[in-house]
Amino acid sequence: MGMNKKTHERINQIVSTILLSIGMLVVLTPLGWMMVSALKPRDAVNTYPPQWIPTDQVHVTIDGQEYFLYDIPVNGEMRQLALLDKQGGTGTFVNPDNPSESYELTVASGTRVTQVKLHWENFVSAVTKVPFGHYLLNTMIVVVFGTIGTVASCTLVAYGFARFRSKAMPILFLLLLSTIMLPPQVTLIPTFIVFQKIGWYDTLLPLIVPAFFANAWDVFLLRQFFMTLPTELDDAARIDGCGPFGILWHIIIPQSYPVLATVTIFTVLYAWNDFYAPLIYLQSQEHWTLALGLQSFNAVYTNQGNLLMAASTLMVIPPILMFFFAQRLFIQGVVISGIKG
Amino acid sequence: MLRKRLYLVFVLFMAGLMLFTACTPKTGGNAPVKITIFVGFGAGSDPDSMAALNTIAEEYNASHKDIQIEFMFSTWEEHTSKFSTLLAGDLAPDLAFPIGIQGIAEFYDEWIDVSPYVKRDTYDTSDFYGPSLQLLNFNDKTIGVPLGVYPSVTFFNEDLFDAANVPYPPKQYGDTTWTLEKMIETAKLMTLDENGNNAASPNFDPTKITQWGWGGWCGPFRTVPGKFGGNPLGMSDDFKTANMNTDGYLEGMQFLYDSIYTSHVRPSSVDEGSTFTGMDFTFESGKVAMFECFSWSSYAFPNFTTAGNWNVAAVPAGPHGDVVSPVNADTFAIPGHSKHPDQAWEVAKWLMQPEMQSRLCGIFGCIPSRKSLASGWVDSLSAEYPNVDFQVFIDSINYMDASPNNESWVPNYSKIWDATENAMSRILSGDSSDVQQVMNDLQAEVQGYLVEYWAAHP
Amino acid sequence: MRRGNNVPHYAWNNYMNKASKPLPLRRLESLWGYLFISPWIIGFLLFTVGPMIASLVFSFADYNIVSPPTNFGLSNYIKLFTNDPDFWHSLGITATYAVIAIPLNLVFGFALAYLLNQKVPGLAFWRTVFYIPSVLAGVAVAILWGLIFNPKFGILNWFLGLFGISGPGWLSSPDWAVPALILMSLWSVGGGMIIYLAGLQSIPTTFYEAAQLDGANGWQQFFRITVPLMSPVILYNLIIGIIGTFQYFTEVYVLTSGLTGGIGGPAKSTLFYNVYLYSNAFRYMNMGYASALAWVLFVIVLLLTLLVLRSSSAWVYYEGELHNK
Secondary structure, rough: OOHHHHHHHHHHHHHHHHOOOHHHHHHHHHHHHHHHOOOOOHHHHOOOOOOOOOOOOEEEEEEEEEEEEEEHHHHEEEEEEEEEEEEEEEEEEEOOOOOEEEEEEEEEOOOOEEEEEOOOOOHHHHHOOOOOHHHHHHHHHHHHHHHHHHHHHHHHHHHHHHOOOOOOOOHHHHHHHHHHHHHHHHHOOHHHHHHHHHOOOOOOHHHHHHHOOOOOOHHHHHHHHHHHOHHHHHHHHHHHHOHHHHHHHHHHHHHHHHHHHHHHHHHHHHHOOOOOHHHHHHHOOHHOOHHHHHHHHHHHHHOOOOHHHHHHHHHHHHHEEEEHHHHHHHHHHHHHOOOOO | HHHHHHHHHHHHHHHHHOOOOOOOOOOOOOOOEEEEEEEOOOOOOOOHHHHHHHHHHHHHHHHHOEEEEEEEEEOOOOOOHHHHHHOOOOOOOOEEEEOOOOHHHHHHEEOOOOHHHHOOOOOOOEEEEEHHHHOEOOOOOOOOOOOOOEEEEEEEHHHHEEEEHOOOOOOOOOOOOOOOOHHHHHHHHHHHOOOEEEOOOOOOOOOEEEEEEEEEEEEHHOOEEEHOOOOOOOOOOOOOOEOOOOOOHHHHHHHHHHHHHHOOOOOOOOEEEEEEEOOHHHHHHEEEEEEEEEHHHHHHHHHHHHHHHEEEEOOOOOOOOOOOOOOEEEEEOOOOOOOOHHHHHHHHHOOOHHHHHHHHHHOOOEEEEEEEHHHHHHHHHHOOOOOOOOHHHHHHHHHHHOOOOOOOOOOOHHHHHHHHHHHHHHHHOOOOOOOHHHHHHHHHHHHHHHHHHHHHOO | OHHHHHHHHHEEEHHOOOOOOOOOHHHHHHHHHHHHHHHHHHHHHHHHHHHHHHHHHHHHEOOOOOOOOOOOOOOHHHHHHOOOOOHHHHHHHHHHHHHHHHHHHHHHHHHHHOOOOOOOOOHHHHHHHHHHHHHHHOHHHHHHHHHHOOOOOOHHHHHHHHHOOOOOOOHOOOHHHHHHHHHHHHOOOOHHHHHHHHHHHOHHHHHHHHHHHOOOHHHHHHHHHHHHHHHHHHHHHHHHHHHHHHHHHHHHHHHHHHOOOOOOOOOOOOHHHHHHHHHHHHOOOOOHHHHHHHHHHHHHHHHEEEHHHHHHHHHOOOOOOOOOO
């Protein structure tokens, strides 16, 4: 029996690992492309066919002017020459080390010299072309306060909906859900006017304050989890003299670390990535957030795909790290829920 | 009960607040007037441009006491929602800049007429290209002063022409043999299948194309009819009767259809959007021999260069002899909601000075609208791309579709824009092969929008 | 199987289940309840209800944002139902997408979470890997998916090619754009996954141990323990899925704005409901009509949600449910 179970588990593990590896390939290929693109020169982000290895066309400088270097046969011998001028199909090629050595050759018979080169400086450009530190600070303010507000308010509200009855509760709950059923595009203008009238335009307040008043997505999620927690422990605590706040603090929250971690992750990520609300509510660049600032690399009539990708790569690293370390909370969840059975 | 009533009062109060958009004029003493300039209708919102514009603002503010300026930026994708929230929130910017004919049309009723200012200041417009002034003269008002123009030219890949040993397209306008028909004939020689056969050869396999002779016109649908003797408006001059299935439109659309599915020289939009993923222009692939585009494609010139040695040529003549270089233009516009239109005009004048114009066009990629700046523009670009004949762009200015323009205002502007783009998409993607039917559908749809508009605007 | 283990209830919950119990306790309970949900109520009154009512008012008017609403009446709604093929077209696309994407996302998210709740080596690593797609946002996603869907060089058609299938043009093809978007939605099931994962982590291992002692095999355990105990989470993902997919917007907007035919293209094949709504609001400057579209959608989604909630008493099991009446 025991042996059997072990073999079974082993097979399970192998199958799972194979499935996960296939999934990983699908998931990480786009990410890999993003990083590769981030390391390309700006004039070779989109090439045909797509290149997985960042490659430069080699230039040489002659008399302060840059020219392409070609691999081209001269009298049967392959040479590396710079294309100085082109008239029709014929080019003037010179030896870059000795510009007076010049040949008239058919350009089509040669190919441009390429070399593999990783443009790490793109990451530097991505953070220096915009006031990165400033944007980061604003983003951190929004993320930290927004997350505190969301998690605190949503926990209270979800607890209210999950553990207290009254005739109005189901209606109020439906009302809560209904607030996210109306497409936000049509409430944007009136909402904007509200914030403008109270003088919050071009401040971070519209991005932070509403978080303290709970939102339907997270309240609903937390309520669903709170409702799966058995009421026996509540009752026991009540007998021990705990009030409603005490029960929330001592009984509900300790059993809910996984879902609280989930809500935290979602909220942080949302605040981190959101560029639309900052775009609408902020004007001066000193108040801009990272997501908004980095979006500008994608402006029309620009050609900075490599910087956009470098910026995007930098943007995903903090949330990924956060998630990786938030794992512990999920695992802790198991231990705690173990005691209740 | 009381709570209910309080609630009702509160709701009514809030609803009232929402609808309350009246102006509350601010009275300023001797403090300088702040002019906000909305950047988002076109170029200017990337980090480099933002930095350059902020520098210009600093220079202006250092040298002016009564007026201070501030640029505010929006992504192009969200410019309509950002701009309309500002208007609704009584935060209207004082200038929209840069803004093109499309941006003007999107909020046509919002912009004020600048002709009184032009008259008052006897503003000298003699240096501007005639067509660029014409572009900004609308039926009932003049909006802005020309900053720059973006005419179209034929781009071609010299390496591909060299390899096929086919003569380059002509650089000079006035060559009557350079027609759309000739262009397609040339493109056939430049279109290759995987066996190396060109599209003029009987062995050509159109299912295995590896190189296309023509990449099409990069402009929207309304750039097409002018080349076939049609009117870019697509409707009668009183904007009451749609003319979408008449010759210019129908012929142009049939031409596009044939170039993809009959002569096979142009990739379908399915090929474009998929094979050439991520590229703004298929020409960047080095697998397209020619295409026609506006000069704002200059931001992609480095990519063209990576794809090969390239150059530019004249726009070919249409079947009825029309030589049309579709044009876009940039200017400024003063919103009617601005609280300081006079000061906005002063700032705009400062921005339109010759030296400032070439500097701004350097940022946005336009050709300055002043004739005196043409040679400077050609020189600066030639220094960067010595092999390219930039004079062709300047020559194209004489062939611009200035009035009506392919972006000119029509009623229900964006609806009709979407309808025409959708019709073109049906043809280019192969969704429909019945050009006449697609254009009949479009005619009915556009006529419906016109009727709808005139019912609401008697 | 769980109810048998229940210890008798004590304290007020239990008293109140009996109809004869005194009112004050009940009243106290509801007062506490209101106190706890008050942050939301205040926020709702301050920031939400006003704009919602305003949009309802706009839906009965011509409103171009720039000038105040005029022509109050039912004309937007009349036009919408009688004279707007794009309304029905976009609703159809959205409903089709929802019917396919919602179940697929539920199943894949659950399956992935289940897999990542096993004793697989390097769990934290795997979970992070599958969560990564949900972290990416905006234009980067569009560019990356362009590559995946590339018929010539994309990995998707390469993969199909292994089975001798020649893949289509995906996003730029009117027939394949919506299937492409459905596939794309699966890429980011990582968000749903971590919700399921949080749920799976909350199931006490003792349940499985007890079931094993009873001789239940893996499948029986899955269907008799895992699924019922996860049903509140499934309900959540289902309802949020309905609400979210009917408002599906950002991905389409980002992915199609650069294609021929513009937003909602090619050939209107991705003209989702909210894409059409957005165009009316901020491109056609017809906020009144957009608001009417929004309120029609609101009613549809509300009815669907009520339907699901009503059915949920039959299939959702709450360990800590409070029994009214």
